Amino acid sequence: MTGVRVLVGTRKGAFVLTSDGRRERWEVSGPHFGGWEIYHMAGSPADPSRLYVSQSGGWFGQVIQRSDDGGATWRPMGNEFAYEGVPGTHQWYDGTPRPWEFKRVWHLEPAADDPDEVYAGVEDAALFRSADGGASWQELPGLREHGSGPAWAPGAGGMCLHTIVRDPVRNGRMYAAISAAGVFRTDDGGKTWLAANRGLRTEGIPDPDAEVGHCVHRIAMHPSRPDVLFMQKHWDVMRSDDAGGTWHEISGDLPSDFGFPIAVHAHEPDTVYVVPIKSDSEHYPPEGRLRVYRSRTGGNEWEPLTKGLPQSHCYVNVLRDAMAVDDLDSCGVYFGTTGGQVYASADAGDTWAPIVRDLPAVLSVEVQTLP
Amino acid sequence: MIRVVLPAHLRVLAHVEGEVLLDVPGEATLGSVLDALETRYPVLRGTIREHGTLRRRAFVRYYACEEDLSHDPPDTALPEAVALGKEPFLVVGAMAGG
Numbered sequence: 527m528t529g530v531r532v533l534v535g536t537r538k539g540a541f542v543l544t545s546d547g548r549r550e551r552w553e554v555s556g557p558h559f560g561g562w563e564i565y566h567m568a569g570s571p572a573d574p575s576r577l578y579v580s581q582s583g584g585w586f587g588q589v590i591q592r593s594d595d596g597g598a599t600w601r602p603m604g605n606e607f608a609y610e611g612v613p614g615t616h617q618w619y620d621g622t623p624r625p626w627e628f629k630r631v632w633h634l635e636p637a638a639d640d641p642d643e644v645y646a647g648v649e650d651a652a653l654f655r656s657a658d659g660g661a662s663w664q665e666l667p668g669l670r671e672h673g674s675g676p677a678w679a680p681g682a683g684g685m686c687l688h689t690i691v692r693d694p695v696r697n698g699r700m701y702a703a704i705s706a707a708g709v710f711r712t713d714d715g716g717k718t719w720l721a722a723n724r725g726l727r728t729e730g731i732p733d734p735d736a737e738v739g740h741c742v743h744r745i746a747m748h749p750s751r752p753d754v755l756f757m758q759k760h761w762d763v764m765r766s767d768d769a770g771g772t773w774h775e776i777s778g779d780l781p782s783d784f785g786f787p788i789a790v791h792a793h794e795p796d797t798v799y800v801v802p803i804k805s806d807s808e809h810y811p812p813e814g815r816l817r818v819y820r821s822r823t824g825g826n827e828w829e830p831l832t833k834g835l836p837q838s839h840c841y842v843n844v845l846r847d848a849m850a851v852d853d854l855d856s857c858g859v860y861f862g863t864t865g866g867q868v869y870a871s872a873d874a875g876d877t878w879a880p881i882v883r884d885l886p887a888v889l890s891v892e893v894q895t896l897p
Numbered sequence: 898m899i900r901v902v903l904p905a906h907l908r909v910l911a912h913v914e915g916e917v918l919l920d921v922p923g924e925a926t927l928g929s930v931l932d933a934l935e936t937r938y939p940v941l942r943g944t945i946r947e948h949g950t951l952r953r954r955a956f957v958r959y960y961a962c963e964e965d966l967s968h969d970p971p972d973t974a975l976p977e978a979v980a981l982g983k984e985p986f987l988v989v990g991a992m993a994g995g
Contacts (some may be wrong), residue, residue, distance in 0.1 A: 561906055585956045585990040586906055586944040601941045602910060606948045 530852045530893040531596065532860055533577065534868055535564030536887035540579055543569045545715030547854055549872040554879045555597065562589070566847055571893040578660060580631035580646070588630055590660050592645075603660035607631070608647055610667035616650065617679040624669065626650045633847060635690035638763035651678060651704040653716060666716035669702060674721060674738040681705035681760075688846055689745050691770075693752045695722040701755070701770060704742035709757070711770050716774040722770030726759060743786045744846040748795035756798050756825070758846070759786040763800055765825050776825025781812045781875065787849035791874060796824035799851075799859060799875060801844040805822050810841035811862075818861070820875050834878035842867070847890035854895060862888025899930055900985040907945070907988065908971075911938040917983055926960060926978040928971030945988055960987040 533545040539557030562581045570576035579591040579600070590603040613626035624723075629649040637643035642659040652670045653787035654663040669687075678685060686705055693699035698715040701722070708723040726740045741760035757764040757773065761784050764773040777783035782802040791797035797846065798821045804812045811817060816835040819828040843863035859875050862868045866885035871878045901917040908914065921934045928951075935942050942948065945957050952973070953959070959966040962976045962984050978984040 583906070584909075584993070585904075585954070587947075589910065589944065605943045608949060618911055712907075 530854065531569070531574070531891040531895045531896055532566035532850075532868065532870070532880075532881065533569065533597075533889035533890075534862055534885065534888060535567050535580075536862075536866070537563055537888040537889050540567055540581075541563040541882070541885060542607060543868065543881050545823055549854075549858055549870060554882055557886075558597070559589075559591065559598065563599075565630060565888060566633050566890045566892070568636055568644075568892050570636040570641040571638045571646075572705045573634070574894050575894055576636070576641040576659075578634045578636060578644055580634055582630040584627060588878075590631065591669065592660050594648060595850075604823065605658070605879070607646070607652075607654055607663050608665070609670065610665045613670065615676055617677060619680065624674065626652070629684060630654075631689045632686045635692065636690065638694060645690050645692075645700075647690050647702060648679075649684045649686040651685045651687040653687055653702055654688070655716070667714070668717050669710055669719045670719070672705070672710060672719050678707040679739070689742070691747050691755070693743055693747075696754050699752075699769070699838060701745060701747075703742040703745050703757075706760075707738045707745070707828055708740040708742050709745060709755075709770055717780065720765075723773070723775030724771065725766075726764065727762070728760065744788050746788045746790045746798075748790045752879075753797045754795065754824075756788050756790060758785050758800055760784065760806060763825065764789065766820045776821070777824030778821070778828055780828050781830075783818075785844075786846040787844055787861065788850050789818075789849045789859065791859075792851050792853045793855075794822070797822050797874070798825060799849065800828075801849065803843060809843040814838055815841050816840040816842065816863075818859070818875055818878075831871075831875040831878070833876065834871075845889055847892075848888050850891050850893040852893045852895045858893065860891050861892055862891045864888065898927055898982050899933070899971050899979065900982055901930065902985045902987045903987060904936040904990040906990065909942060909946065913938070918951055922977075925975045926971065927966060927969060927975065930975065930986055931971075956991040956993050958987075958991050960989055961985070971972055 529546045534541040539560040542555030543553035565580045567579045575596045577593040581589040591600045615623035620623035633647040635645040639644045646654040688702035691701040710719040711722045739851045743758045753769045755766040763777045765776045789799045815837045817830040848863040857874045864887040868881045876897045899919045921933045
């Protein structure tokens, strides 16, 4: 393992941050695609030189970019995301039915073993797959056609499929999370899906224990223990020990259980990271002190990580796709803020330092550990 | 030749500088010019008009000869000055948002 490449998507372009394994000195490349919103960038586990980018904007819609040389050069790929058949309706904010309409790609998830295979989670919520390196996209309609689909409603950020987690052991098992519908699991490669929200409780919807309607912000898994899932919900940090069959709360002693991202240590399946945010309307850290919280016990007991992070007058947010870890022996943890800072810790969160301080608002952070 | 001026972001995307010159077979209409533009630069598909429906994206405008043609149907003939190459056809990103 010789280095890391941090892929940062921002409100006004993409940035690529690279360092050697010490993670002390950084090269910053960008902005790429300046002026466009970069909801997500992701590298292929099968070929680290293969990168995919979701580039979008209100004026000119969706573009997918691909690099085959680690971000040195890019080329636009297919950008047609057509729902299969007649897409039907979901609920709008006012409770009226509204036809599904593609808006943007929120998340790209390259396959583990094939650089040309990549999944895309989109708004309005649906899952697409490309088997030709992003040249063309086909919907996996079974998710959108889940019987609960007409009851799905958008969260404040839109009705987005924002998280895709593939089980590295069970072929065909995959999770998708949608705001504000919840978690869904497939065991057959995306043909059929089950709602996986039992145990979630959401005040503010008519039935707090409903099968769907939960504003799940992010889910995470350690690859060595794929039946255990961690979730940051709108409120509540949750855990499932049975592949999403049931969930239980692990918020424990957090100062707030509202937040967006959640991540798992690369080598310790019970070490989990969250960034508590004061409330659903006050999207900044409690007391203006930016703290990552780490649990080494799989939840409930949390410790604040503050060294190197601003501990006064800090009112930034960390969005759901803006935290990631590397695979180096001493696990690196990274997150980006709406204030344009990208912080890195090369010691699993004990100490932090900014890589950059003044980027546009950060939408997403991914990390590649380079061979 | 039809002269087309693209907004800056689409010039970058299509790797063009300055105006685009298009040879449009038949009558120069809104639809035929945009068809020719997308044929020459497939990367622009979906960025000016939506895939499938070919509806103009909400924050894109079409101007020519100081007229707003954005709401005209696609078979609308472009002004003679555009058809003769004396004036450009402008694809504009609307003044909206930040």
